[in-house]
Amino acid sequence: MALQRRPMRPPRVVEEPYRINERIQAKQVRVVGENVEQGVYEIQQARALAQGQGLDLVEISPNAVPPVCRIVDYSKFKYEQKKKQKEIKSKAQKVVIKEIRFGPNTDDHDFDFKLKHAISFLKEGAKVKAYVQFVGRAIVFKERGVDILQRFSKGLEEHGKIESEPKLEGKRMTMFIAPKVVVVKK
Secondary structure (H helix, E strand, C coil), X not given: CCCCCCCCCCCCCCCCCCEEHHHCCCCEEEEECCCCCCEEEEHHHHHHHHHHCCCEEEEEECCCXXXXXXXXXXXXXXXXXXXXXXXXXHHCCCCCEEXXXXXXXXXXXXXXXXXXXXXXXHHHCCEEEEEEECCHHHHHHHHHHHHHHHHHHHHCCCCEEEEEEEEEECCEEEEEEEECCCCCCC
């Protein structure tokens, strides 16, 4: 019994985000970089400058007229670009949503306790999702849910602004409150 061989897959081709060296198709390029006199060069002359320094010619702005190329070590350049993207991603603001749950019969003490928590959440910069959960036949008391959420929003007027009015979705009446943006005057 002979063994069957699987057909070999062709190697994966990774698309490079930048054109380098011979892949640059423009006739003239603007060259920038360290230890280089900046200016517009013929493509052969720019490649020769890069090879003379043992570096690569990388097209960083292909839409410019003429295209802008930088003389750098390409692997180092790619590493720095990835690092910049990672840093930008980490600095992006992430929205945190804190939930506060009420029942249609929530008494004053519980309400005040939850209001204090919501104020602290808004001060931290998080959004607050307040909802009234109706269980069983309590759905007939929809107006109680609206009253609780309206009272809740009035208690948070100084610290946040209503992003969406109370609305009923199934057995839940939901409302979103976002923190107020404080403008610091210099």
